[in-house]
Amino acid sequence: MFQVRLHGRGGQGVVTAAEMLSISAFLEGKHAQAFPSFGSERMGAPVQAFCRISENEIRSREPIMNPDAVIILDRTVIEPANAFSGLKENGYALINSSTKINVSLSKSLKIKCIGATEIALDLVGRPIPNAVLLGSFSALTNIIKIDSVIKAINTKFSGSIAEKNVKAAQIAYEQTLGGM
Amino acid sequence: MLQQLEGSQALAKAIALCRPQVVCAYPITPQTHIVEGIGELVRNGTLKNCEFLNVESEMAAISVAIGSEAAGVRSYTATSSQGLLYMMEAVYNASGLELPIVMTLGNRTIGSPINIWNDHSDAMSVRDAGWLMLFAENNQEAVDLHIQAFKIAESIKCPVMVCVDGFVLTHAYEQVNIPEQNEVDEFLPKYNPHISMDKKHSYAIGAMVSPNDFMEVRYLAHKRQLDALDVISNVREEFLSKFNRNSGGLIRGYNIDGADTVIVAMGSVLGTIKDAVDNLNASGNEKFGVLSIISYRPFPQNEIKKALNQAKRVIVVEKAFALGKGGILSQEIELVLKGLNIDVISIIAGIGGRIITKQMLMECFENPKDKFQFLGLNRATIEKEYQSPCISKVGKE
Amino acid sequence: MSSLTMGNRFGRNTTVQSENNRPNSLTSGHRACQGCGEALAARCSLDAAYIETKGNIAVVNATGCLEVFSCAYPENSWNIPWVHSLFGNAAAVASGVAAAFKSQKKDIRVIAQGGDGGTTDIGMACLSGMFERNDDVLYICYDNEAYMNTGVQRSSATLTFARTATTLPNGQYMGNDIRTGKNVPEIAMAHGIPYVASASIGDIHDLEKKVKKAIHIKGAKYIQIHSPCPLGWGYPTENTIQLAKLAIKCGLYPLFEAENGVVVNSTAIDNIISVESYLKGQKRFAHLFGKNAQVNSWKVIQELANNHIRKYKLGEVVYE
């Protein structure tokens, strides 16, 4: 079971990212479960979402407290949301940031920063970094294939928005692979 | 077809497959996505010959469904929490009129204080309202129960409420097998209403009934619910043979043969419970089993008794309780097991969306300290509040 | 012979009610009080709708006198498809019935009906919702100006100073001195629905004309019918029609029609009378005229009538 926790703010597509992640896994024949940290839907408020990926049926519905990876869509929530809490030893932390983030942690993590918002603005025209980060996540973790991410984007979006997001995710994927 | 879908979207698709002709909706979290989904299916032409009404309140929503069922068409609505209470009067009315409405209850607690998160307080508040109440364990079952619900409702002329845990299921993406339209059509034939409103059926529906006959009306309604036990089982069988999925029915056991302790629960918490029980069984000596109650109304007493009578201990995990008394489901289980010398423990969990973790459950199952307890209750807060001059010290626990 | 009668042997300008094959939507054996205005209003309205649609109507009834006296097991007085759900939800149930017919492509016209309590008070939310959605329902309110079924308590349709069980004229209180605050036809008009009308059993020609017109209009329609209640108002049972006529003649119950939110027609009064002659025949206003009455207190009601006369252009104000 691979568990991912996503952090961000309302309006950044945190929940959609979790959903697309689950769809990507599903498309690879895996079981996946995505769910938000339920609350009223307010723009700008800190938001969490979760995604479990497994070869077997997923029954548990508890929130993810010990993720294998965290995806941070907005670096400003890291502290207030305690975004790294419970993250496993050698877990992944994918952070939307064009500059490198210095975090002092007691455990070793695989941290990757990517300027997803810039890529999104550049290619999609909107500051929604979720698809970009999923492309990067695919490269970073290899838990899901980039093809699955592209398919997932295409189920959630359509037309030019889908096209642009796919492009952005691919760029992020390439960038991430190249940077490793 | 197997799809990765949000629970609400899956339900919207499933309900559309049942071809309701009137769907009415009033927004309340967390039920909203379901009717939004149906609305979209109506608008894009997937669900044909269906009137989708945006009404001004839950009272209107259920009332529209009452009207359309009375006029002889398959009708659907959904609500949660306060919405259910707001339609309460009509909830009783719908069952009294024997109108086979199907309603999704996206379970949510009841305020005040206002709280939009999941528990079963809303469902428990209508447990005597004459509706059949079925609880879904996961989104696949939620989908399947809705398809079964129309069939059950229409065959016994009684409304059915399908309880789906708010957020936990309604907002969760997971894989769901959505049946094909032709399969559903075969399973759920065209609605043949027992009452309708036209020149040929000039009936008066909803007569006043005096003390001379009212008790008989109620008795018959009770009898109908008891008869529904068989209907629910049969529909499950039929569904199984048609769709090859073991969804619905009255109860479902998990490792209960030879279990010392059986955990009884309803709804989505069962998944986490099963994981907890698997962990316990893998490590300890005591053997744990799980009993899912799918049909809460009618209450399958005999089936429950049969499932539990070998256990030494029964732990009921319930997401609602009766203030001033205690667990609700546990009381009913206790009555079923009366005289069998089985300990019944009531664990109130997840109230107002409080986190229920596998860890918490395991600890509690292994060593339930009290016969009645609240899972994850913050003692410090309680103690602090007890120091407050505003709180009466009388009857301090 | 006069065309003001309900029928005549020449068949000129006759009412549905005068026809020997009228449908009797509400038939005999119902348990309404002697001289019940509501029973009459309901039969008149539904018969007109029935004739106009060749029997293709379905009726939703709010809880209240009409429902209780017409349909108690084992006796049903209705000869039309009829459903009763609750006190406050008739409009919504009717929306559901209309939706059902629409989905089945059945051309059956839907009528919801209730008293003033079930309409102007507890049923207001559902009513407004039905209006706002412009659902294809004709809502008829039989207005007898109080909760009669429960023993004559004040409703938002109760006339100023009227005595009810909850507005007794005790001490300094003058009956319903809360004022008459809710003009539901105007509220209906504010929704911009295609058709709104007021009517009265004091003018059945007019009433039938309005129902016949409304029943064909697609969308939400509202007709409020003044239906005197011998019990609640305190008058001899034979005076039901007379009082309805007096209410029209003094201007207190203006008869008008509105389309899409605009008054398009009102019935002018030939010889306007004083409200006094209307009020005096009713016990609910006896305290305005008795020994201990405040002098000319009833003139407040006259002013209400005058306002109607001016607003709906019923004629010249005669009594100031």
Place this chain on the structure above:
Amino acid sequence: MNKPFATVLDPGTSLNNKTGSWRTIRPEYVHRLPPCNVTCPAGENIQQWLSLAQEGRFFEAWLEMIKDNPFPATMGRVCYHTCETTCNRVQFDGAVNINLIERSIGDIAISKNWKFSPPEKSSGKNVLIIGAGPSGLSAAYFLRKFGHNVTIYESHKLPGGMARYGVPKYRLPRHILDAEIQRIIDLGVNIKCNQKVDCLNDVKDKFDAVYLAVGASLASQTDIEISDDSKTVDAIDLFKNLEDYPDEVPNLGQKVLVYGGGNTAIDAARTALRLGAKSVKIIYRRTINNMPAHESEIQEALSEGVEIHCLRTISSIKGEKILLAKMNYDEETNNLFKTGETELVIADSVIFAIGQSVEDSIVKNTKGILISNKGVIEINKSMQTGVKGVFAGGDVIHGKRTVTHAIGYGKKAAKSIDAFLNGKEYEPNLKNEIANFKKLNTEYYKSDKRKEVCRLGELNFEEKDVSYSDEQIIQESNRCFSCGNCFHCDNCYAYCPDNAIIKHEDGTLEFNYDYCKGCGICAKECPCGSIRMVTDDIN
């Protein structure tokens, strides 16, 4: 369909609930007597023929008229129509113009040559009627219809009595009168004119019954001092001469006085104008409001230029000088006295129109027939004189002397004689309660002004044609309230909150006491007062 128990019910099942048991009073349909009918001297069922006229069924309306009066066209001209005075519509927007409708239909009957149907049977009995005036002719008509053989002896040249000799032509054209008399003759009545009966005893035994209808044809006498050179004439003689010798136009001079205040005085004055008088003055002792003449007649006379000088009596007539005594009259006490003042007027002639009296010589030798102190023959309630089989009516008895009354007497006498001939006593029908205005609910009648006509024509002896057109007849008939009798307005049926009235195919209505709760709305909303509430019998 397997319906839920108790909450879903079949339609109309409340018919099992007989709410009639709630009732303490109950409505019933009644027939009340309309005031027009009550006051009609001939007892015409006016409402009934108006009802037929409303439907344009003029023949049936005429048949209904002739049930009580064989002279519709005549009566439509000369009747003083008390029916219209008492018509309830007077209190609403003016009486129904009954008289003109009767005339109009009567004229249609003449123009279409409608006949009386012959008697259905023959009794073989012979009845003699003495006098072919309105009363005698009326009696003859009814007796003939009853199947008796009728012979009339008439002293004048022509039948018609006062209708011919007391009513000027411009009010009653003779072809109208002749046509209506001819119908009676056509029915088989044998009228022998110029046949004066001097003594009843000479003829009475030859018949099974006799009806004395000789009228009052003697001009009343006065004690006014009249000089020999004065020119005076009795109105009744003036009319007779005009009728029997139309070529001899009497010369009344330029200035004419008429003495009297009745209809005859008015007729005389208007006749004088037509004979060339330039000034006609009526001298009457009381006030104009007390004149016995009919209001409309007075108005017409005034319009034609007749002057009416009230509160005066004639003291003496000396040539052209006529001395009048001024009078004082107290209406309350009915005291009439001379003021002492006098007035002298100049006139070429004076016409007396101060009443007529009965010529009683015919019965002087008949034992048992009594003459009252007022000079009229006394009769019992069956109109029989003191002699068995001898009846009397019309102006010879005490009562109102109008053509209409005469026709009424004739009808009543005929019924009595018929009963007598069958060995029975005539019993009049019991009269229903009167439908007065209070019993009506006039809200349901639309205001519709009475259609008036102006009867005034040119100053000659031709009648002005004022009859209604067919449409006008229908329109005016429709103004009838139908007082006291259901006219099928269906108000009761429509307004009953309990549907407790059954309307049959033919439009007739019946109370269904199974469901009637006795609220009384039907009675209250009945426009014509033909429903009454009565205490319910306790069964």
